[in-house]
Amino acid sequence: MSSVRSSSLGFPRIGEQREWKKNLEAYWNQKISKEEYGTKQKALRLANVQKQKDAGLDLIPVGDFTHYDHVLDTAVAFGLVPDRFSYDGGEVDLDTYFAIARGNDNAVAAEMTKWFDTNYHYIVPELNSREPELVHNRWLTLIEEAKKELHIVGKPVLLGPVTFVKLSKQYGNRSFVDHVRSLLPLYTTVLNELADAGVEWIQVDEPILVGDVSEEEWSIIEEAYDWFAKSAPNAKILLQTYFEGIDSLDRATKLAVAGLGLDFVYSNNLEQLKGNGFPKDKTLAAGLIDGRNIWRTDLTETHSIVEEILTVVSKEQLIVQPSCSLLHVPVTLKHEQKLASDLKAALSFAEEKLTELDHVKSVVNKQQGPERLQAGKEAIEALNQSASRTNKEVREALERSKKEDSKRKVPADKRMELQQEVFKFPSLPTTTIGSFPQSPEVRKTRLQWRRGEISNEAYETFINAEIKRWIDIQEEIDLDVLVHGEFERTDMVEFFGEKLGGFEFTSNGWVQSYGSRCVKPPIIFGDVYFQEAMTVKETLYAQSLTEKPVKGMLTGPVTIYNWSFPRTDLKPGDVVNQIALALEKEVLALESAGITVIQVDEPALREGLPLKRRNWTDYLNQSVVAFQLSVKTVQPQTQIHTHMCYSDFQDIIQAIDGLDADVISIEMSRSHGELITAFEDYTYSKGIGLGVYDIHSPRVPTEEEMETSINRALQVLDQRIFWVNPDCGLKTRKEPETVEALKAMVKAAKNKRKELVVK
Known part of the structure; x- marks a missing residue:
């Protein structure tokens, strides 16, 4: 019997006690060696993968872990180091990597700005006259690491070429489209090597699709994924979006990819899906658990959404997952001993969200009864009825302010x-x-x-x-x-x-x-x-x-x-x-x-x-x-x-x-x-x-x-x-x-x- 599977788009890097931060700063302050730093970060990276396996995920993201920033990771994987840093080609060493992010005595750092409308900052790549080349397939390295150490074949997470270029600073005479085209052969090599390593799905993030997409951008997206379909035919691509809906969902479903990831929390994607339908030969990865906020999910409502989605796609076509990477929420609630009971009962961090996801999957697959979904709804309703959310004086002041000149x-x-x-x-x-x-x-x-x-x-x-x-x-x-x-x-x-x-x-x-x-x-x-x-x-x-x-x-x-x-x-x-x-x-x-x-x-x-x-x-x-x-x-x-x-x-x-x-x-x-x-x-x-x-x-x-x-x-x-x-x-x-x-x-x-x- 066919069943729905579960996945995640990414997990917090920092560790339950911010071990990641402490390792970084110890290395920067020369308190630990490069070797010790690498050992510590590897242990944390593998622990994150194992946690997600233990949470019941069927597809576990690998490659979302970073030494500083995932956009910077993509740039240095393709040798895109700004000219002001001493770089002669080959794999970018760790100190040069950190210098791009933080600057050094000889060069100012690359620009930093916000990742879409979140409070995460990424390092802005600089695309200049340097010709990109694949100097390190970091995604393959991390997949092989998880396979060797944990016997887990994960789902590699890549930032897609169109979003990568769109988020970059582009210098020189090369156009936006030409920059994307220059990367396609390199991405093809990455995709083929990952497919050869035995991965089932490759998550390629193109969140740029949820904004105002120009015709030029749509055309190069279509060209890029047509290229991949022909040049990496064994790579099973899940093109992933998040943070909003895609205005032209019907066009997105025609892209030459095996699967499409959509956010059903912060969008009107459900209405579009029901209106336009979905290809029978593609997989839909549905973002159902809020990856940006810490409130528990009303899983009864989520289950209803899944049932509506299943009027359009079959169970074997459906993957359930959070709406975006869990990078944007804390790791776990288990260390929170001081919160009021009614508030804590209404909260859900990364680990708890994976548990919520597993509950949804289990109920949809008839492995558990629908009563398993009630607790979240009850906790939210109890908080809504509390005195903290019904302060008469505050509400009256707010209404008065709406009538006055500000x-x-x-x-x-x-x-x-x-x-x-x-x-x-x-x-x-x-x-x-x-x-x-x-x-x-x-x-x-x-x-x-x-x-x-x-x-x-x-x-x-x-x-x-x-x-x-x-x-x-x-x-x-x-x-x-x-x-x-x-x-x-x-x-x-x-x-x-x-x-x-x-x-x-x-x-x-x-x-x-x-x-x-x-x-x-x-x-x-x-x-x-x-x-x-x-x-x-x-x-x-x-x-x-x-x-x-x-x-x-x-x-x-x-x-x-x-x-x-x-x-x-x-x-x-x-x-x-x-x-x-x-x-x-x-x-x-x-x-x-x-x-x-x-x-x-x-x-x-x-x-x-x-x-x-x-x-x-x-x-x-x-x-x-x-x-x-x-x-x-x-x-x-x-x-x-x-x-x-x-x-x-x-x-x-x-x-x-x-x-x-x-x-x-x-x-x-x-x-x-x-x-x-x-x-x-x-x-x-x-x-x-x-x-x-x-x-x-x-x-x-x-x-x-x-x-x-x-x-x-x-x-x-x-x-x-x-x-x-x-x-x-x-x-x-x-x-x-x-x-x-x-x-x-x-x-x-x-x-x-x-x-x-x-x-």
Whole structure:
């Protein structure tokens, strides 16, 4: 009798206790050898494969594990190393690999940006005059490893050629299509070698198909997979998509592949499937368990969806799986001992999602009865009925906000005049984005305090000493606007979530953000509300130590939402606005305490853009309103800053302007100044800082390099509005390199001021 099978698209790399991160950082800090590093990572990699086998998966992903980033893995497998790194061909060594991601003394790192609309960052490949060549079939190596060590023939996971090129920077005269064509013979070799190794299915990810796909892109996708069908006839390709639906699903089903993977959680794919049908000679891999959020699945509803799918395809055609790679959720719930029982019962992490998947498969295959599916639905219903999700005061405030104007009362140009009268900033004022290096001593002391090993008084004394030390450092460097350094904060979202009502935190719910950087996203489980002042004490103490203005530092409502695991029983806009209204009270608390430069960061605003452009307007309008709600009632003399991280801003410059922040800082260095083109056709009149050096690399740029960045920006921006700052917060950097870089930055700004005065 035919039966449905199960699979997964990928598993978290980091390990239950972030072993992956610890191994990486130990190697980078020369605490372990390359050999020991390799041994440790191999053990973790194999453990991940075995876990998925033990969870009952029929098809186990292999090749999703990485030393840093899967997009970078693809680039170096094909010898696509940027020209500025010393590379003479052959397999790319580990240190060169890490240098591309992190930079070194001789070359800046490759650009980093967000993976579609997630909070994962990938390293942007650079396609130039170098001809790609297959220098290492890493997927074959990993398949052979799992086969030898675990006797498991896995499902290799490759990033497809069209998505890979689309996500890359393309230089020179070669067109997008030509870049794809140059890779096809190399992919063919990979596919043939994998087929010869005995793998049944090869997962080739083409998530680019769920966005706005041009005719040129469709044509090269069709050409590429026709090529593979002819040149690698024994390779059984599962073309995988996720994060959204495919607009032209009927066209996708005609591609020359053996199977098609579709997301049935974040899409209208089910309606299209029922309307268009599905080829009888192809396999459908249906994404049914949410791979992006941590809520338990209502498996009764999932089972109903499967039954609808089975009206179109047969059981033997169907594979059930998560909606996307489980990279985006924590590893396991088993270490979570402190969560309230009703909340924990409604949660599901990577391991639990595989269990949910196995339940669905078992019920569909009649191996278990439908009662096996009830628990998730009951847990979700119990949470929905709890007092945490029915806060009358919060709901009423939200409804009132919908009837009021969210904008500040005094226009930006008038505010700029009033603020300059108060602050008297020099030309090209200098500042930082907010955080300073969190040394091992800072992290250790904070952990001791959290564990109750030191008193509140001892912890506060320690934090104040760090604040004072860094205020003194900033005074010596001669920055114009200072910050308190955020030493009391583990994470820019977690810190606020811990102090706002409606949030909860895991003990070990880590996910990878970029490289070894892991974050522990808050869970927005209830109505969000302000409880008490969150940042006033530390900011006010810092301000008492200096005559220069100290910025109050807050994380904005859109970023808090996008970097959390949000509840799904309310509209996203309502949840974001609840956060905004709570933050407004904190902004006013800072202002009342005499802090009149306040930064409300929105680094995640652009990353939340819907993958289909037709949905952008609603999202951007909502984001602008939320930001405005958080600052609308401050006095015109209070200067509101915001910050945004790596992204292409050209398409949303009007929304950025619409935030109506007095000063905005944006990354520029890793994009090699290309961001300034956004301002060539758009006149921006508010304060703006385009980051003049990359903080994600340990490399310290020279004074001359920063002057070049300043000059580039001043080609399109009025000197009266331009601020000089790093790209982002300095939390992850070490103290000596931070101080050295900031000294060079201030000198570069002062040098340019002198030129401006002379002119």
